[in-house]
Amino acid sequence: MNKKILILGAGISGLATAHWLKKDGYEVTMLEAKGKPGGAMDTIEDRGFLIDFGPNSGLETTPLIRKIAEDVGIEDQMIYANEEGNKRYILRDGKLHALPTSPPAFIKSKLFTTKAKFRLAAEPFIGKSQDGYYQSISEFVKRRLGQEFLDYAINPFVSGVFAGDPDKLSVKSAFPKLYRLEEVYGGLIKGMIKGAKERKQSKEESKQSAKMFSFINGMQTFPEAIAKQFEGSIIYDSVINKISKTENGFKVSYFNGGNNEVIEIPLLLSTIPAHVLSTVIEEEEAELRRHLEDIYYPPVMVLFLGYHEKAIGRPLDGFGYLIPSLEERKFLGAIWSSVIFPNRAPEGYAAFTLFVGGARAPQLFAGDQEKLISEVIDQFSRIMDVKEEPVLRTQRFWKKAIPQYNIGYVEHENFFERFEQNNPGFFLSGNYRGGISVGDCIKNSDVVYNRIKKLSNR
Numbered sequence: 001m002n003k004k005i006l007i008l009g010a011g012i013s014g015l016a017t018a019h020w021l022k023k024d025g026y027e028v029t030m031l032e033a034k035g036k037p038g039g040a041m042d043t044i045e046d047r048g049f050l051i052d053f054g055p056n057s058g059l060e061t062t063p064l065i066r067k068i069a070e071d072v073g074i075e076d077q078m079i080y081a082n083e084e085g086n087k088r089y090i091l092r093d094g095k096l097h098a099l100p101t102s103p104p105a106f107i108k109s110k111l112f113t114t115k116a117k118f119r120l121a122a123e124p125f126i127g128k129s130q131d132g133y134y135q136s137i138s139e140f141v142k143r144r145l146g147q148e149f150l151d152y153a154i155n156p157f158v159s160g161v162f163a164g165d166p167d168k169l170s171v172k173s174a175f176p177k178l179y180r181l182e183e184v185y186g187g188l189i190k191g192m193i194k195g196a197k198e199r200k201q202s203k204e205e206s207k208q209s210a211k212m213f214s215f216i217n218g219m220q221t222f223p224e225a226i227a228k229q230f231e232g233s234i235i236y237d238s239v240i241n242k243i244s245k246t247e248n249g250f251k252v253s254y255f256n257g258g259n260n261e262v263i264e265i266p267l268l269l270s271t272i273p274a275h276v277l278s279t280v281i282e283e284e285e286a287e288l289r290r291h292l293e294d295i296y297y298p299p300v301m302v303l304f305l306g307y308h309e310k311a312i313g314r315p316l317d318g319f320g321y322l323i324p325s326l327e328e329r330k331f332l333g334a335i336w337s338s339v340i341f342p343n344r345a346p347e348g349y350a351a352f353t354l355f356v357g358g359a360r361a362p363q364l365f366a367g368d369q370e371k372l373i374s375e376v377i378d379q380f381s382r383i384m385d386v387k388e389e390p391v392l393r394t395q396r397f398w399k400k401a402i403p404q405y406n407i408g409y410v411e412h413e414n415f416f417e418r419f420e421q422n423n424p425g426f427f428l429s430g431n432y433r434g435g436i437s438v439g440d441c442i443k444n445s446d447v448v449y450n451r452i453k454k455l456s457n458r
């Protein structure tokens with residue numbers, strides 16, 4: 001039984017899998033390009049503000065999240081969004097409207113017209129489509145719920161989750177649970193009622209009811225605490241440049257401090273982004289390269305703004321807002337970071353995290369970045385009725401931010417499965433497989449751990 005494994009990438013996917021493997025007695029080595037763990041989970045502090053440049057929170061969709069937090073002794077640092085975090089806004093005609101969360105609120109809401117509300121009532125009577133993986137989330141929602149629901153609920157929702165384009169994302173690959181409601185129960189409304197029972201039995205939480213969590217000192221607390229157990233066996237500042245097969249396993253070359261080092265290993269788990277893996281895998285693996293490089297990662301800029309609280313003209317009573325494409329703004333939405341969790345801004349200040357670009361508007365980054373940022377701040381100030389300039393402004397540009405599970409993704413998914421079967425000992429993971437959310441990456445870490453265990457027990 002072989003228990004020596006090399007993991008490429010110390011983001012949450014790599015670290016969570018490493019955690020289960022270590023508990024099972026595996027000898028784990030990890031290579032990470034940056035000088036710290038976490039990948040997309042990246043928190044910094046600046047002048048008393050706590051800034052998450054990647055995920056600002058996660059949804060506790062699996063008990064595995066708390067299990068890891070307990071194992072690494074940080075369960076007391078885990079915090080949940082306060083009540084206000086449940087209230088989300090959507091911009092329509094320049095005004096923020098609360099997203100209704102109950103049938104009476106939906107009936108009263110001004111976010112949707114009466115026509116759209118009647119259209120929603122028809123949903124249970126609409127039949128299934130045979131398009132499966134080749135149906136976009138736009139087509140699916142338009143057919144089941146109507147154009148207005150697509151424009152003012154799903155379009156902004158998709159940019160909030162994937163920074164994605166609803167016309168391109170495959171409903172079955174990107175939103176499998178939503179698709180399943182139609183497949184299994186014949187409709188979304190019927191499925192939501194009946195599906196709740198099933199989830200209770202499996203102890204999994206739906207994304208609608210799962211609690212939103214973070215850590216008192218930001219999301220990076222989590223990968224940092226997991227990584228602590230691997231001190232000495234995570235080799236930081238190591239940029240992998242080539243992976244090849246050997247007679248007994250795999251050979252991985254990497255640059256570290258100006259030197260080119262090599263590790264030979266029987267078991268290999270890659271969690272580095274698909275677009276990076278495609279460039280370091282040996283040339284003989286042309287088909288794998290093609291599938292990996294085909295997965296689109298759009299650019300996203302995260303803009304963090306700090307203000308005097310008194311400068312904000314509207315009440316801060318929610319999670320933040322999303323902006324539908326039809327509203328034609330230069331940003332996708334804003335999270336009211338200091339409202340949801342404590343410790344995000346100094347006393348008397350408010351903090352906001354804005355998202356710009358994504359698959360909806362990658363062209364925005366072709367021009368002058370300073371001009372773009374000032375336009376975004378100007379639009380944000382109008383929506384929020386802000387009377388001052390920000391006291392703090394900082395941004396992170398993610399050139400390739402989030403993998404898109406676009407139409408055609410199923411071919412990549414099937415290929416990755418075949419690749420693992422044909423290359424025993426080489427495992428592919430990371431957020432381009434099994435879901436992009438922090439919760440999905442952690443759920444998937446357990447799936448990957450079990451695949452590795454099954455092979456090493458053979």
Ligand SMILES: Cc1cc2nc3c(=O)[nH]c(=O)nc-3n(C[C@H](O)[C@H](O)[C@H](O)COP(=O)(O)OP(=O)(O)OC[C@H]3O[C@@H](n4cnc5c(N)ncnc54)[C@H](O)[C@@H]3O)c2cc1C
Nearest residue numbers: 009011012013033039040054055239240430431436437438
């Ligand atoms: C801006 C943004 C906002 C997000 N918001 C949310 C949110 O609110 N909620 C949520 O649930 N999810 C959110 N996500 C998604 C989620 O954070 C990510 O999908 C998840 O953290 C990815 O983890 P990962 O380990 O799969 O990949 P990564 O975190 O990308 O880790 C991969 C690691 O590989 C390393 N690496 C890359 N190339 C090399 C190389 N050549 N050699 C060695 N190492 C290399 C990287 O440095 C990195 O550490 C967000 C993502 C982004 C970018």
